[in-house]
Amino acid sequence: MVAAGAALVSLAPLVYLIVRTGSAGWESVWEVLVRPRTLQLSLASLGLAAAVAGTCIGVGVPLAWLLTRTQLPGGRWWLVVAALPLAVPSYVAAYTWLAAFPSISGFVPAWAVLSLVSLPYVVLPAAAVLRQVDPAYDEVARTLGDGPVRSFHRTTAPLLWPAAAAGGLLCALYALSDFGAVSLLRYDTFTRVIFTSYRAAFDRTSAAVLSLVLVALALLFVGLERAVRSRHHQWRVGGGTARQPQRIALGRWRWPALAAVVSLFGVAVGFPALMLVRLTLQSRQADLDPGQWIAATVNTVQAAGIGAIIALLLALPIGVLAARYRDRIARTVESSAFVSHALPGVVVGLSLVYLALALVPRLYQTLLMLGFAYAVLFLANAIGSIRSATAQVSHTLEEVARSLGDTAPAAWARITARLSSPGILAGALLVLVTAMKELPATLMLRPTGFETLATEMWTFTSVGSFSQAAPFAAGLVVLAAVPAFLLARLAGARA
Numbered sequence: 219m220v221a222a223g224a225a226l227v228s229l230a231p232l233v234y235l236i237v238r239t240g241s242a243g244w245e246s247v248w249e250v251l252v253r254p255r256t257l258q259l260s261l262a263s264l265g266l267a268a269a270v271a272g273t274c275i276g277v278g279v280p281l282a283w284l285l286t287r288t289q290l291p292g293g294r295w296w297l298v299v300a301a302l303p304l305a306v307p308s309y310v311a312a313y314t315w316l317a318a319f320p321s322i323s324g325f326v327p328a329w330a331v332l333s334l335v336s337l338p339y340v341v342l343p344a345a346a347v348l349r350q351v352d353p354a355y356d357e358v359a360r361t362l363g364d365g366p367v368r369s370f371h372r373t374t375a376p377l378l379w380p381a382a383a384a385g386g387l388l389c390a391l392y393a394l395s396d397f398g399a400v401s402l403l404r405y406d407t408f409t410r411v412i413f414t415s416y417r418a419a420f421d422r423t424s425a426a427v428l429s430l431v432l433v434a435l436a437l438l439f440v441g442l443e444r445a446v447r448s449r450h451h452q453w454r455v456g457g458g459t460a461r462q463p464q465r466i467a468l469g470r471w472r473w474p475a476l477a478a479v480v481s482l483f484g485v486a487v488g489f490p491a492l493m494l495v496r497l498t499l500q501s502r503q504a505d506l507d508p509g510q511w512i513a514a515t516v517n518t519v520q521a522a523g524i525g526a527i528i529a530l531l532l533a534l535p536i537g538v539l540a541a542r543y544r545d546r547i548a549r550t551v552e553s554s555a556f557v558s559h560a561l562p563g564v565v566v567g568l569s570l571v572y573l574a575l576a577l578v579p580r581l582y583q584t585l586l587m588l589g590f591a592y593a594v595l596f597l598a599n600a601i602g603s604i605r606s607a608t609a610q611v612s613h614t615l616e617e618v619a620r621s622l623g624d625t626a627p628a629a630w631a632r633i634t635a636r637l638s639s640p641g642i643l644a645g646a647l648l649v650l651v652t653a654m655k656e657l658p659a660t661l662m663l664r665p666t667g668f669e670t671l672a673t674e675m676w677t678f679t680s681v682g683s684f685s686q687a688a689p690f691a692a693g694l695v696v697l698a699a700v701p702a703f704l705l706a707r708l709a710g711a712r713a
Contacts, residue, residue, distance in 0.1 A: 262407055281300070394439070408429075564659070
């Protein structure tokens with residue numbers, strides 16, 4: 219019951235959007251749906267999401283193979299570099315490119331920026347699969363007469379596709395939900411128009427209907443990913459432990475391959491980093507208020523910390539239920555909580571604005587409401603980590619504790635919570651690092667006068683003050699890197 223209640227709470231924004239749209243009357247809803255502008259936004263959003271997902275899969279899978287299966291100079295360090303774009307928010311990357319080339323705008327820059335920052339979502343899981351696949355499959359196919367390409371297609375590719383599709387789904391959802399990069403690069407998608415409707419005209423009906431269309435587009439990508447995943451199954455024949463595959467010598471392709479990898483990560487990470495350093499140095503010659511920067515940093519940590527705590531409280535019962543039971547009720551509760559992950563930040567922010575004004579006006583523009591928005595947006599991140607950690611603790615230990623007189627909550631706290639604490643902490647850190655970078659929900663729900671690093675950067679960038687925005691952007695990247703580093707250390711310790 220507690221888990222079902224937590225899942226229901228996380229669905230509150232979506233439920234309210236449906237109720238709000240229905241109360242507006244079908245004539246009003248139909249009027250918004252059949253506008254040529256709605257069709258144009260649908261095609262623009264779908265096209266951008268599909269292009270980003272396709273690019274990340276097309277580049278990410280060969281890159282993962284290059285980093286894990288070949289003798290590329292640099293070895294495993296390149297996998298560490300491959301994770302670095304995650305620490306760069308899309309709007310920070312767009313801001314650095316705009317600072318260097320102020321005239322760029324439209325689809326191509328938005329597609330390129332979002333593809334570069336989303337690439338780790340495909341590279342990391344694909345690399346993990348490639349490092350675990352038993353080379354015996356490929357060897358058996360080769361003994362039966364297959365060439366290297368055909369054997370890879372018949373043995374490794376079916377194991378690789380689920381991870382690549384899951385990564386592509388994350389890239390598509392990221393592109394659909396992105397607000398900062400498309401706004402800075404002046405490319406109209408649903409998120410930008412919904413935010414404009416809310417801030418400029420306060421058009422509740424139009425914004426709510428467009429939000430539901432955006433959710434439908436997100437669910438379309440979720441359905442596509444599930445269809446792809448269902449066509450490929452993982453299997454293992456025989457016992458024993460899989461051997462580590464031998465790395466392939468690249469021969470005369472060694473240095474061209476290295477040059478390609480260096481160029482790719484140089485554009486994805488090196489260029490934004492250099493631009494931030496350059497602009498930060500320039501900002502020292504301008505009027506920079508250190509107190510403003512410190513206050514924004516403290517506010518960022520405070521708001522993201524509250525979001526991480528609320529997400530942890532909601533995710534704990536759901537994650538434990540999903541780890542201990544696999545019946546229909548448990549799957550329904552877990553899936554309900556994951557629906558919120560498909561909601562873009564601008565949609566969650568908009569629905570919570572309406573929800574707070576209609577039900578509890580005192581919560582509007584409070585830190586508690588902002589933290590709840592973060593929890594709804596990133597709840598799935600915490601659930602996955604808690605579920606995996608709890609599943610590794612034998613249920614028998616809890617049964618022994620209960621046979622000795624402990625109640626169920628006490629047995630869980632004494633046994634399972636202690637043994638799975640690294641996974642629970644990892645879930646909280648994952649929410650913390652993603653909440654620090656969230657922009658549209660923060661813009662809509664933050665208390666009056668409460669500025670974070672993201673909102674300060676956004677304010678200066680929107681008026682063309684790139685030098686003044688640089689310290690806030692650099693601070694955001696460095697601050698987000700701290701929990702990301704702790705998360706990597708925690709994962710290493712767990713391994």
